[in-house]
Amino acid sequence: MSAAPHTEREIQWTRRHLLGIADLSREEIETVLDTAPQFAAVAKRKSGIKKVPLLTGRLAVNWFHEPSTRTRLSFELAAKRLSADTLAMTTSASSVVKGETLHDTLANIEAMQADIIILRHDCAGAPHILAASHTSHVINAGDGRHEHPTQALLDAFTIREHLRRKTGNPEASLDGIKVTLVGDIEHSRVARSNILCLNKLGAQVTLCGPATLMPARVEEMGARVCYDLREALRGADVVYSLRIQLERQQHGLFPSIREYIRLFRVDHDSLRHAPEDALIMHPGPINRDLELAADIADGPRSVILEQVSNGVAVRMAVMHLLVNYGGAV
Amino acid sequence: MSRIVINNATLPGSDKKTSLYIDEGVLKGWDAPAGLVDAEVIDASGLVACPGLVDLRVHFCEPGFESKETLASGSIAAARGGFTTVVTMSDTHPPIDNAGMVEFVLRRAREAASIRVYTSACATKGMQGHELTEMAELKEAGVVFVSDNRRDIESSAVLRRVLEYARMVGLPYVAHCEDADLTGKGHMHEGYWSTVLGIPGMPRQAEEVRVERNIRLAEMTGAHIHIQHVSSAGAVDTIRRAKARGVRVTAETCPPYWSFTDEMVQTFDTNAKLNPPLREASDIAAVIAGLQDGTLDCIATGHAPHTPTEKEVEFAHAPFGCIGLDTALSAAITYLVQPGHLSFERVIELMSAAPARVMGLPAGTLEPGGPADLCLVDPEQPWTPTPADLGSRSRNSPFLGKALVGRVKYTLCGGRIVHYAA
Numbered sequence: 201m202s203a204a205p206h207t208e209r210e211i212q213w214t215r216r217h218l219l220g221i222a223d224l225s226r227e228e229i230e231t232v233l234d235t236a237p238q239f240a241a242v243a244k245r246k247s248g249i250k251k252v253p254l255l256t257g258r259l260a261v262n263w264f265h266e267p268s269t270r271t272r273l274s275f276e277l278a279a280k281r282l283s284a285d286t287l288a289m290t291t292s293a294s295s296v297v298k299g300e301t302l303h304d305t306l307a308n309i310e311a312m313q314a315d316i317i318i319l320r321h322d323c324a325g326a327p328h329i330l331a332a333s334h335t336s337h338v339i340n341a342g343d344g345r346h347e348h349p350t351q352a353l354l355d356a357f358t359i360r361e362h363l364r365r366k367t368g369n370p371e372a373s374l375d376g377i378k379v380t381l382v383g384d385i386e387h388s389r390v391a392r393s394n395i396l397c398l399n400k401l402g403a404q405v406t407l408c409g410p411a412t413l414m415p416a417r418v419e420e421m422g423a424r425v426c427y428d429l430r431e432a433l434r435g436a437d438v439v440y441s442l443r444i445q446l447e448r449q450q451h452g453l454f455p456s457i458r459e460y461i462r463l464f465r466v467d468h469d470s471l472r473h474a475p476e477d478a479l480i481m482h483p484g485p486i487n488r489d490l491e492l493a494a495d496i497a498d499g500p501r502s503v504i505l506e507q508v509s510n511g512v513a514v515r516m517a518v519m520h521l522l523v524n525y526g527g528a529v
Numbered sequence: 530m531s532r533i534v535i536n537n538a539t540l541p542g543s544d545k546k547t548s549l550y551i552d553e554g555v556l557k558g559w560d561a562p563a564g565l566v567d568a569e570v571i572d573a574s575g576l577v578a579c580p581g582l583v584d585l586r587v588h589f590c591e592p593g594f595e596s597k598e599t600l601a602s603g604s605i606a607a608a609r610g611g612f613t614t615v616v617t618m619s620d621t622h623p624p625i626d627n628a629g630m631v632e633f634v635l636r637r638a639r640e641a642a643s644i645r646v647y648t649s650a651c652a653t654k655g656m657q658g659h660e661l662t663e664m665a666e667l668k669e670a671g672v673v674f675v676s677d678n679r680r681d682i683e684s685s686a687v688l689r690r691v692l693e694y695a696r697m698v699g700l701p702y703v704a705h706c707e708d709a710d711l712t713g714k715g716h717m718h719e720g721y722w723s724t725v726l727g728i729p730g731m732p733r734q735a736e737e738v739r740v741e742r743n744i745r746l747a748e749m750t751g752a753h754i755h756i757q758h759v760s761s762a763g764a765v766d767t768i769r770r771a772k773a774r775g776v777r778v779t780a781e782t783c784p785p786y787w788s789f790t791d792e793m794v795q796t797f798d799t800n801a802k803l804n805p806p807l808r809e810a811s812d813i814a815a816v817i818a819g820l821q822d823g824t825l826d827c828i829a830t831g832h833a834p835h836t837p838t839e840k841e842v843e844f845a846h847a848p849f850g851c852i853g854l855d856t857a858l859s860a861a862i863t864y865l866v867q868p869g870h871l872s873f874e875r876v877i878e879l880m881s882a883a884p885a886r887v888m889g890l891p892a893g894t895l896e897p898g899g900p901a902d903l904c905l906v907d908p909e910q911p912w913t914p915t916p917a918d919l920g921s922r923s924r925n926s927p928f929l930g931k932a933l934v935g936r937v938k939y940t941l942c943g944g945r946i947v948h949y950a951a
Contacts, residue, residue, distance in 0.1 A: 321843070323844060323845040324726055324844060325844045329797050343727075416719050416724050416730060416732075420721050
């Protein structure tokens with residue numbers, strides 16, 4: 201561990217909810233990243249006791265209105281390692297049919313004295329409208345195509361840890377590094393949160409993918425758009441591959457899997473144009489050999505599993521900050 | 530019927546104080562007869578006496594959707610906004626697509642509404658876009674225009690027939706212009722904010738290509754086409770060019786399209802979810818230019834009520850539309866008159882005489898011998914609308930909480946005071 205334990209420093213945090221990277225300042229992002237290492241250490245304790253008593257007696261509800269496996273597990277594990285009680289709730293179109301609104305569902309959860317609501321929802325803004333009118337701490341675990349803030353935070357943390365290890369500089373930051381996101385930008389909340397987060401941390405973002413999956417005027421969010429993968433990979437410190445959903449092809453957004461692979465797959469061929477030590481990242485789950493070649497995903501440059509481990513630590517940091525510094529419920 | 534004397538009012542565009550003498554529902558003249566003792570007297574110092582406003586498009590939802598609005602509640606909202614004449618749309622349940630439904634709605638309006646309510650009817654049966662409605666009989670029943678409401682007619686061949694037939698019977702066709710393929714599952718304007726918010730977008734070209742198509746077919750058939758809720762710069766441009774070559778096209782815009790941009794969606798407020806959607810500053814500039822040079826003939830509200838239960842949901846699940854009657858004039862004063870885009874007098878014309886002229890309605894002017902349909906407006910009173918200020922049964926207004934200027938103090942319809950604000 202490089203930096204002094206955070207408990208010896210003054211933590212500046214007042215935010216009650218984590219709704220999106222858009223709301224966060226660079227300082228707030230760095231506070232999360234600086235708080236995460238102690239929680240990463242919890243998982244590696246020699247004693248094997250991977251738990252701290254920071255949220256004892258608190259109730260964290262994992263409310264997933266859209267299927268998810270890894271994000272749900274990651275949040276649940278993070279809450280458990282903080283000693284919170286956890287409930288998992290899956291809702292779907294069926295409860296909409298029953299006629300219960302988002303507000304009613306949350307009111308019911310809050311009536312059970314929930315402290316933290318972790319919401320995954322297929323509609324952009326769902327956590328925002330709940331946070332505006334309810335008392336619990338709301339964490340956005342992905343809202344439609346809009347934001348997935350904890351993913352962007354864990355990605356930034358992963359990149360920063362790697363930079364610090366590689367350079368030996370415990371203060372190394374993302375300033376000036378080049379990150380290229382490849383794939384379906386249009387439908388990706390991971391891309392949106394990462395564009396915002398990386399910009400706030402001083403990194404340069406390049407987006408690459410089919411024009412049909414590139415959102416309107418995305419350059420204005422602070423990114424370079426490039427349709428030639430080789431050009432996009434040139435000089436990249438990080439190559440971030442995004443999941444491509446097969447149904448996009450069926451909806452006519454690109455001609456064929458074959459052509460997608462030819463133009464946009466991150467593999468040995470295309471990576472010849474990137475620096476040799478470029479990191480390979482992916483938010484999971486991977487379509488092996490579609491957007492990312494299997495041997496690259498499993499290769500020495502890949503930090504994909506580190507992203508998963510770091511995800512738990514970063515989510516622990518977020519919950520700790522929101523509840524213990526972001527004001528009482 | 531009581532006699533009313535209104536003293537110390539001014540008329541739009543004038544500083545000269547005048548009186549208005551109303552007897553038996555008629556504006557008798559500008560001076561009360563000497564020795565009058567039994568009249569109600571209104572002191573209108575600081576108020577402008579304007580013709581009762583006219584709205585060509587309101588959704589009063591009766592029958593079928595009475596939890597959103599009724600002819601009675603809608604006319605209360607209208608009166609609060611200074612409107613004395615409205616035309617209600619035909620997307621009720623069942624739709625107003627036959628003379629029996631027209632008679633029902635007009636009878637209910639006579640029973641329940643405090644202002645003058647006209648109705649329109651569907652252009653195709655059941656708004657399905659396939660078979661023409663019985664337009665000749667609808668015209669005889671008193672319909673003002675035909676329209677498939679918030680649906681464009683998909684088939685160009687059907688639209689051609691609608692226009693040919695409507696022209697024959699002498700009914701205007703009122704068009705919602707939207708290429709539904711292009712808007713797809715969109716919920717807001719496609720642009721910077723749709724990208725930032727990750728909300729599927731509706732490009733302005735979806736409106737523009739259909740404004741062009743619909744006008745071309747009107748031109749082919751000689752029908753009078755009226756374009757609803759113009760929101761995009763390209764649509765204004767297309768209408769301007771069509772007018773220049775003599776096409777029988779009229780058009781209107783609605784208050785949100787000169788007041789707000791797509792940036793308003795960033796709070797996920799579903800009252801900002803409209804179709805066509807709130808667009809960009811450049812579109813607002815074009816809409817205002819269209820109002821200035823007459824490309825856009827008049828202002829309508831498109832008053833589209835939805836209950837709080839329907840609107841207080843995820844942005845993607847909320848229905849499109851907002852109410853507008855209660856706040857339309859204030860929105861025009863605040864965002865058109867105050868910044869100097871249009872005079873107060875011109876705004877009043879765009880909301881009274883101009884819409885009446887577009888549809889040939891006997892309304893929108895204030896003349897001795899005519900009905901005493903008028904509103905008394907304080908053009909400088911600041912106010913911030915709250916739900917309690919709304920006469921509508923619904924609350925879905927993007928103007929709630931906005932600092933507005935200009936308030937309707939009294940509304941008289943046929944000499945009856947139908948609205949008074951303390």
